[in-house]
Amino acid sequence: MTxxxxxxxxxxxxxxxxxxxxxxxxxxxxxxHMPGAVSVPIFDNEERKIIGTIYKQQSQKLAIKKGLExxxxxxxxxxxxxxxxxxxxxxxxxxxxxSPIANRQxxxxxxxxxxxxxxxxxxxxxxxxxxxxHLLAGGYKSYRRWALEQLAAPHxxxxxxxxxxxxxxxxxxxxxxxxxxxxxxxxxxxHKGSAFGNMEQVPQPSQExxxxxLAYALYEQYTKPGATPSIWIxxxxxxxxxxxxxxxxxLTMRRSPLYxxxxxxxxxxxxxxxxxxxxxxxxxxxxIQRIAKRLGGLEVKNxxxxxxxxxxxxxxxxxxxxxxxxxxxxxxxxxxxxxxxxKINCSAVTNSNATALLTPYSTx
Numbered sequence: 001m002t003x004x005x006x007x008x009x010x011x012x013x014x015x016x017x018x019x020x021x022x023x024x025x026x027x028x029x030x031x032x033h034m035p036g037a038v039s040v041p042i043f044d045n046e047e048r049k050i051i052g053t054i055y056k057q058q059s060q061k062l063a064i065k066k067g068l069e070x071x072x073x074x075x076x077x078x079x080x081x082x083x084x085x086x087x088x089x090x091x092x093x094x095x096x097x098x099s100p101i102a103n104r105q106x107x108x109x110x111x112x113x114x115x116x117x118x119x120x121x122x123x124x125x126x127x128x129x130x131x132x133x134h135l136l137a138g139g140y141k142s143y144r145r146w147a148l149e150q151l152a153a154p155h156x157x158x159x160x161x162x163x164x165x166x167x168x169x170x171x172x173x174x175x176x177x178x179x180x181x182x183x184x185x186x187x188x189x190x191h192k193g194s195a196f197g198n199m200e201q202v203p204q205p206s207q208e209x210x211x212x213x214l215a216y217a218l219y220e221q222y223t224k225p226g227a228t229p230s231i232w233i234x235x236x237x238x239x240x241x242x243x244x245x246x247x248x249x250x251l252t253m254r255r256s257p258l259y260x261x262x263x264x265x266x267x268x269x270x271x272x273x274x275x276x277x278x279x280x281x282x283x284x285x286x287x288i289q290r291i292a293k294r295l296g297g298l299e300v301k302n303x304x305x306x307x308x309x310x311x312x313x314x315x316x317x318x319x320x321x322x323x324x325x326x327x328x329x330x331x332x333x334x335x336x337x338x339x340x341x342x343k344i345n346c347s348a349v350t351n352s353n354a355t356a357l358l359t360p361y362s363t364x
Contacts (some may be wrong), residue, residue, distance in 0.1 A: 003123045005115070005137045008146045012219065014134065015109040019086060023112045023122045024140065032208035034111065034143050035216040040081055042118050043070055064117070071121060078122070079129050082108070107132045115139035144208075147215035152248040155218065159253060160357070161235040161331070161341075162261035164323040165268030165275075167349040168234045171261065174354035175232050181221040182232040188213045191241030195287040195319065196276050210243040232357075237330060254334055259357055263346045269313065269320055271349040277312040288319070295322055 006014065015036075022029050022037040025048040029039040043051065047070045055063035108131050112118035115138045123133040136142060160175075162168050169184060169192075176182040186192050190204045205213065221231050235258060238250050245253070276284070284307055292300045299318050306315035334340060344356045 004134045006134050007137055008142045011136045018107050018109055020109040023110060023118050031206055032212055035213055038085055040078060042122060075125055109134045111136035111139045113139050114141055147212050150215040150218055151211060151246045155252055156230045157253060157256040158230045158232045159235045159256050159258045160232055161258045163268060163327050164320060165272040166261045166263050167271055170351040171354045172232060172234055174351035178354060179226060180232055181228050183217045183221060185234060185236050186240060189240040189243045195291045204242050207243055211246055258340050260341060260343045261346050261353055262343050263349055267348050269317055272316050273312050281307055
């Protein structure tokens with residue numbers, strides 16, 4: 001019984017619509033993994049630590065024996081967990097009226113850290129049970145190398161710019177809906193990139209996971225049906241919450257054409273009040289305090305006072321003026337800005353501004 005070992009490029013091409021399994025420990029998986037993979041660990045965190053200690057301090061053979069001791073009692077449970085995940089996927093596909101995938105569910109795509117014993121043991125078990133198994137040659141390390149290569153490679157990007165409150169995320173989504181290629185960096189980072197960027201308290205991915213997600217998003221855009229040569233990406237500072245756009249990709253962004261949605265201040269202010277004004281005062285106050293040093297003592301005091309009075313409009317006006325100055329500074333911190341920048345006058349904040357981007361030099 002032989003196991004099919006695939007190079008990362010073949011693995012990526014073939015794993016779509018199939019179950020991809022990460023057999024590493026929960027801690028390894030939580031830190032970073034291949035996007036779309038589910039965790040079915042052979043060893044828990046403590047078991048992995050014990051085996052590693054035996055390997056370093058005693059011998060490889062004793063470490064393998066200890067691994068078998070842990071693995072043996074779990075084998076039935078692992079098979080049943082895989083079946084449960086597959087059943088769940090089929091139910092979701094059926095409820096969402098997706099294309100039938102039942103005839104492809106017997107194929108599994110598996111990886112561990114280096115494509116060694118853990119994935120090999122899992123492959124043996126699941127093949128014995130009747131699944132067709134494909135292993136990722138080199139394991140997660142090969143995906144990680146591939147991801148870093150994607151981020152360092154040249155890309156044809158179009159940067160969507162505009163002051164805070166311009167509705168750039170909505171426009172980005174509309175661009176994709178109309179057939180353009182687009183990536184939402186804030187969605188990947190789980191953060192909107194401002195003082196109120198994490199109001200939903202959603203945990204951000206680790207830096208490594210953010211890079212993995214971005215590399216895979218690029219791959220998906222390039223390989224989707226009808227893909228366009230260019231990819232739209234929102235103009236961002238390098239830091240998004242706790243994550244950073246990788247330096248090579250960031251430099252590519254800064255050298256790419258920038259399409260600036262020029263929308264009146266009052267329109268953007270109204271949009272921000274609608275988007276964030278309904279959040280609890282305590283959460284908004286915490287957001288203001290996060291930028292207190294940069295905003296300045298007097299402006300912080302005034303903003304908090306307006307907030308306490310329920311005057312959200314004037315409170316947000318102070319913040320918006322600060323972010324406009326910050327964005328303007330970043331905008332001009334580009335080499336050869338005049339050749340990169342295209343300003344598009346827009347009268348309001350609406351996703352229909354995507355029309356202006358798809359029809360150069362129009363005004364909406």
